[in-house]
Amino acid sequence: MNWLNKLERKFGRFAIHNLTMYLIGGYVIGYGIYYLMPNLLNWLTLEPGMILHGQVWRIVSWVLIPPSGNILTIIIMMMLYYSLGNALERTWGAFRYNVYIFSGILFTVIGAFILYFITGGFIGLGIFFSTYYINMSIFLAFAASYPDMELLLYFILPIKIKWMALVYAVMILYTMVRGNIAVRVAIVASLLNFVIFFFSSRNMKPYSPKERARKTKFKQQSRPHMTYPGGARHRCAVCGRTELDDPTLEFRFCSKCNGNYEYCQDHLFTHQHVK
Template sequence: MDRIIQIFEKYTEDYLPTGITRYLIFGQIAAFVATAAYPAFRTAFILQGDRILNGQWWLLITYLFQPLSESPLFAAFVWYIFYLYGTVLEKRLGTAKYVFYILIAYVANALVALLFPSLTLTNGYLYTSLFLAFAFMFPNFQLLLFFVLPVKIKWLALITAGTIGLTFLASAFPTKVLIVASFSNFLLFFGKDLLDTVRGNTIDTPIMKEKKPTRDPYHVCYVCKTNELDNPDMQIRYCSTCKPTTCYCGEHINGHTHRGL
């Protein structure tokens, strides 16, 4: 897997634009406005194999921009969260690896659509796979849920994973295949680490108690240099107004001078 990623990075890193998350969100906002004005357009963002086989190949593109909610308020919240974790993920993985992660689920979903032509696919699972990747890498990241309630991302990830697991158990075979396909990227990228987590051999994960780390920290406060390894209870915040997006602890996120402005 690492070799395939290296080859992909070698041939694409000079051509891929940065800020992939922003492009996806802008596309979803445009789709939201279009479907709000013309509700009949909603079908143009739903992936179905039989429609692709009948010549509607553009569904393979528009599918990525299907709005994640029809409610303006909830859609704005989802875009905010997606921008937050998507930007950090791209920064941590690198643009090429981030795009490759998305492509795995995207291609897998397209194959499922062709395998089960009558199945209707949305992009919800695909974008959830990005959320789970972020939560697995940064479990102690603290999020203000609905801009009010502070909660660590690992608890939201556990609830999400549990809901997906129940859906998998209760669903028909085509939907089971869809779920596996949608999260194949997560399994390929983090499957080994996930198994180690279950066995109790890794640290800083959503479900296991932490041990002494042997890796470099992911989050380092720009001001005081504290990190999640030295202080597991560190409140991790990122400021997207700073250029580039910058990490701060809970003490220094408020009142800091924005970088790069």
């Protein structure tokens, strides 16, 4: 995913941290509307025909529509997805998690418009589009990243999350087979982000939990040996210069030296290897 790496280097600083909390906050607003002004929800659905007639807020307002269920299941659902979303954000980084969530939202909007034109401008498609399958994509992404983690089913039975994901995948396929074209488009559009991230990427290893833990451990072990006077993080083992002496200097470790020896660009290829 070289294109994603390039985007992260260029726009990573604009990533929204703790994005899952904002999504849950949107649900809270949605529940407030449901109990105080239930008729207003009809003005928030993802309805392409209405958007084309000027109700452009529907492009984003549909994410406020909360999932149905009793108060207990809703609270449990929010707690679960808050935990899963935060874990993914820590594993992938805020930018990649942002791209994953917003691409799911974007694909859902595009799918709604495709369905609108396929059906010849049918009004009433908003009931088929919600954040349900986007939430499902979070669960599937977590299961792909942490397949052997155990959850307590009904707070009693321990089960590995990969088996739960397999059950959900079968349920999704069954729904697609039995559902109409609107249901199929809604499912495919909402889960397209998962397909792109985990089936089109040739190497997700750097963002696996094991690899992240290894890098974190390495940084913790190397940090005491890589802090120099004045707060410098790099120092040439030959000339002693740091990035504070010359911000244009580049530093590299030598793979042929025994130990963590770092050299500036002027001495990387001219120093004597430490054996």
